[in-house]
Amino acid sequence: MDLSYNQLGGRLSRQWGQSRNLTLLKISGNNISGEIPKEIFLELNKLVVLDLSSNQISGEIPGEIGRLSRLATLSLRNNMISGGIPTGIGGLSDLGYLDLSMNMLRGPIPSQIGDCIRLQFLSLGKNSLNGSIPPQIGNVVSLRTLLDLSFNSLTGEISPQLGKLSSLENLNLSHNSLSGSIPNSFGDLGSLFAINLSYNNLDGPLPNTMAFRSFPLESFANNKDLCGEIRGLRPCSNTSVTKTSSQKRDRSLLVVIVVPSLVSLLFFIFSVACVVALNRRRHQRGKEAPESTSNSENRFSVWNFDGRLVYVDIIKATEDFSDDYCIGVGGSARVYKVTLPQGQVVAVKRLNPTTESMEIEDCKLLKNEVKALTEIRHRNIVKLYGFCYHERHSFLVYEFMERGSLESILRSDKAKELDWLTRVEIVKGVAHALCYMHHSCMPSIIHRDISSKNILLNAEMVAHVADFGTARFLKPDSSNWTQVAGTYGYMAPELSYTVAVTEKCDAYSFGVLALEVLKGSHPTELISELCNSMFDDQAIQLENMLDPRLAPPTMHITHELASIAKLALWCLCGNPHTRPTMKSASQVLERKAGDH
Template sequence: MFPLLGASIFLIVILALYFSFKSRGKHADEESESSLISASLFAISSFDGKLLYSEIISAANNFDSSCCIGKGGYGNVYRVELSSGDIVAVKKVHPLRADEVRAAKEFQNEVMACIEIRHRNIVKFYGFCWSAEQSFLVYKYLEKGSLATNLSNEEAGKELDWEKRVNIIKGVANALSYLHNDCSPPIVHRDLSSNNVLLDAEFEAHVSDFGTAKLLNPDSSNWTNLAGTYGYVAPELAYTMKVSEKCDVYSFGVLTMEVIMGAHPGDLISTLPSSSLEMRLLVNDVLDQRPLPPSTDVQDKLESVMEMACMCLAENPHSRPTMYAISQLLAS
């Protein structure tokens, strides 16, 4: 746990430049843009944590509701424009004085998960502050907001054509494959939903919100409390409470159907077809009508994607594919 929990002293950790140098050799192609953004962003502080803390509080109008761009059970997200001209997303953690241990655990989860993660389809993490007065995390600001917001908006739904939607599904698959296979220990997100997928100006997907993430330690049981968003949680968690990568696979299946349908699939999950013919008929019936109709090639791709989503939604977690297999399938 954080040693300063409940103390009046606040902690600012400037992580961006450290991340850039550490990751340069391994992810140089992905990090060139990030390192430039990070260097510019934190130049305002001259590595003075108190100055940066005050700058963020001031720029957010002390976290006034007019700056709020998203709300959740764990914290609200604010669009903050700094004096340097940089725009960041700041997640302010709700003050849970009656349950500080839980609040600290969720905050620590998100920080620990984000420290080592560097992937183009995962929202970039700049740093954090933990204090008795204000606690927040600083991320790259993504212009288009959440996938949920775009799908629920009529005009944005039209703008999300089928090529963009397939690319969003690919991006999320790549992010989850990275978390499950390229992180050590593997990371299970546990709360994948359309609210936790953010879109940049080019509609590229970025997975966010690691407050309930679980690091799969091979030396522990990986049993946990139930977490996640209703409608996306794998059914086995209701009775086993054991986390595995297949929990994220199930959530990904729900999300994939949501992207294709334009809305959460709801009860349709329990009546999914098993044959290819039935699958083709289902795609025609549930396809979001707001974008222009897909071409024949794209229609075939959507049918394959929907079939893959059905595999992800298998009741038996052992019958679900891995995210690596899914990402490879989508890339082919």
């Protein structure tokens, strides 16, 4: 029985306990209130999936939960459940997915969780749990996708037993009151994609491994006194520096400070001279040939763009936007391939002629895209050369992408030209672009429509993120509520019941896109299968995710593809808080590439 996201209200019904043969009970994302009836745990002994997440359920978790011996998935996330975690939960020997996060649970984490030997996903974050982390959790060596105990009141030292979780990919112990040092056994966590130990009272050295040296500083920020070989942390060595080495360091520091300053000064002088010379040349050119449109320079360079002249050239080159030059049609715009008089080829995105009632909205889309693209410069983001907003013609001018959209290639026989290595680089390119937008732009830019139709490829098959018409600037002091935007099949599931924009919406869309690149088509059925299996090992075999049109990958590329598949599944987590940031995703892809 799946009644998710149906705007149901009322209280949980005891009558469900009478459906003795029920194997799936999923009522997430509704307005169900009240306590969980004990009858569900007493009578539904064949239940495999129980998902009551994102409701308004209160009360405590019944101790009879241990009677559901066949239960594989239990999600009570995002409710108002109080009390403690019942010890009977250790009797769920088939449990593979447990999410009790975002509730009001208190008390210690029961050591009996260590008896859930098949657990792969464990999230207890954002509660009021206290006491120490049970070392018995280290016995759950099947834990793979996530161990999240963040945002609680846990104290004491981190047990070295957690270092036995050799398959774990995401560990989050942040925002607690943990003390002591990070166990050296954490160096054995070879599968970790991401770790977050920030906002605790930890001190001492980080494990001296390549993986830990590659994690970002944010993973360890706001602790007592951690040290290690990460930029921003103090080095662990306390060896005194000799006078000679100190002098060398001073000389090096002088070089580091003075040389860049001199270079910057020279560059500034050179730039001013270029501006003066170019302005003088432009002024002289205007006197000599005001109607001329032929010059050998790049019209769209930063210094000498002349919008009026280029406007005339575009109208002439397209014969007033004739369909003969149209290379793409969208819901609100057409794209034209334009060859300018000097030979430069550009893409012109012209907004469709609209009625007066739609004109304001189209103007917003154009201004939104211009604002976003003038703020960013990245190798994997399409370049905006210029734009025009006119009562007759409104358009944007971009660099031309010779191979077109990723969607059109994957749907055609040309997909065979995208070999496995090229596909890996496409996924990396999109990840790097989103990482830049989310973490290097101020304020952060959320794209909101990442899909294969909005990924363009140039002649070298380098991926470029395009179409920023629905992009939003993420303001930290605002609620960031907006209208739903995006492409069906790529939108995060939480957008069905909330319109709050976060960067995790882009992360979900990236997960869909990554699987699409591997599979060669939109992974609709695959996503449904994976969600229902809750990351069952049998359901995520790599061979089921690969495009059959290509020859099987080599062993080296197989490792990269497996890394992308795992990352994509992480991005597709139903709980947006457990998805990775795009910074973590980008680092995962680079780190895994360097490991092979």
